[in-house]
Amino acid sequence: MKLWNHYHTPHTIPEALALLGDYGGRARIVAGGTDLLIESRAEGHAPHEALIDITTIRELCDITHDGETVMIGAGVTHSQIVKSTLLQQQAACLVESCGVVGGPQVRNVATIGGNVAHALPAGDGTVSLVALDAEAEVIVNGDRRWLPIRDLYLGPAQSLLNPSRDLLLRFRLRGTKPGEASAFNRIMRPQGVALPVLGCAVWIALDEEGARYAKARVCIAPVAPTPVRSEAVEAALVGQATTDATLASAVAAAHATLRPRTSKYRATAEYRHEMIEVLLRRTLITALERARSSQVS
Numbered sequence: 001m002k003l004w005n006h007y008h009t010p011h012t013i014p015e016a017l018a019l020l021g022d023y024g025g026r027a028r029i030v031a032g033g034t035d036l037l038i039e040s041r042a043e044g045h046a047p048h049e050a051l052i053d054i055t056t057i058r059e060l061c062d063i064t065h066d067g068e069t070v071m072i073g074a075g076v077t078h079s080q081i082v083k084s085t086l087l088q089q090q091a092a093c094l095v096e097s098c099g100v101v102g103g104p105q106v107r108n109v110a111t112i113g114g115n116v117a118h119a120l121p122a123g124d125g126t127v128s129l130v131a132l133d134a135e136a137e138v139i140v141n142g143d144r145r146w147l148p149i150r151d152l153y154l155g156p157a158q159s160l161l162n163p164s165r166d167l168l169l170r171f172r173l174r175g176t177k178p179g180e181a182s183a184f185n186r187i188m189r190p191q192g193v194a195l196p197v198l199g200c201a202v203w204i205a206l207d208e209e210g211a212r213y214a215k216a217r218v219c220i221a222p223v224a225p226t227p228v229r230s231e232a233v234e235a236a237l238v239g240q241a242t243t244d245a246t247l248a249s250a251v252a253a254a255h256a257t258l259r260p261r262t263s264k265y266r267a268t269a270e271y272r273h274e275m276i277e278v279l280l281r282r283t284l285i286t287a288l289e290r291a292r293s294s295q296v297s
């Protein structure tokens with residue numbers, strides 16, 4: 001089955017934009033192709049007139065750190081993220097979430113940009129980027145700008161990006177400092193190779209004594225059409241002692257405010273609701289242990 005008529009491998013961003021312009025909406029950006037080509041095959045539609053591969057644009061395939069900000073190109077693969085010692089130190093939850101995407105063959109080609117551009121609320125990399133408060137650099141309708149990653153999402157599989165016109169370039173996030181840490185966990189069907197029953201990423205900062213949560217960001221998904229921060233859970237943590245009682249309040253806040261839906265492929269709403277406690281506790285405890293040990297060293 002023919003999936004495309006022309007395949008382009010631009011080496012610069014202007015070249016990719018010029019190609020998109022030349023095809024006037026009939027070309028499509030591709031990265032690893034693990035979402036796009038499977039969908040194209042399943043839908044059985046006419047071949048794409050052209051695919052424009054962004055993974056040959058070197059500047060979109062780098063991970064860098066200037067001491068303060070971490071930059072991750074949209075064309076960076078999940079395997080690159082997992083192997084990055086920089087990200088293991090600066091963005092542990094992202095490394096953990098990218099490490100469970102598909103199997104090794106998928107992770108070797110699938111990109112973090114593709115995970116976000118596909119705009120599913122429970123994309124594993126996406127959930128961690130939201131908890132890390134990442135920003136995305138995009139070119140939308142010719143306008144190049146940075147925006148909070150959450151603002152990219154419009155609904156399930158819908159984003160601000162038109163992949164026949166626009167480009168997602170890179171992500172930026174603040175590196176992790178002493179007393180701060182992140183963690184990610186997910187619950188998956190045993191035979192599952194795609195999206196989770198439920199995923200959870202948390203980022204926390206402790207106060208100087210390590211006795212209270214000074215800041216917290218929590219993303220549990222899918223519980224809405226787009227990936228969202230669980231603000232009630234965050235409010236139950238911030239300013240509170242790092243005790244079991246606070247964990248219990250955070251779980252109670254999650255149960256009171258999050259409404260997961262039944263998915264015929266993954267799990268019932270009731271099961272997901274119950275699993276919120278397991279996942280949130282597990283992830284918060286890991287983040288807390290990490291934050292404490294980073295404060296000591």
Ligand SMILES: Cc1cc2nc3c(=O)[nH]c(=O)nc-3n(C[C@H](O)[C@H](O)[C@H](O)COP(=O)(O)OP(=O)(O)OC[C@H]3O[C@@H](n4cnc5c(N)ncnc54)[C@H](O)[C@@H]3O)c2cc1C
Binds near residue numbers: 074075103111115
């Ligand atoms: C067997 C299997 C298992 C999987 N398991 C998981 C899993 O466990 N967790 C999970 O989250 N996902 C999973 N996925 C889904 C998929 O692998 C990920 O979402 C992956 O990150 C997509 O990246 P990609 O580079 O392959 O995207 P592509 O398929 O190349 O692109 C996806 C979409 O984004 C657009 N796009 C890509 N890059 C850009 C860009 N830079 N600018 C603008 N638009 C862009 C494309 O046009 C397309 O619409 C799985 C897929 C398979 C096939």
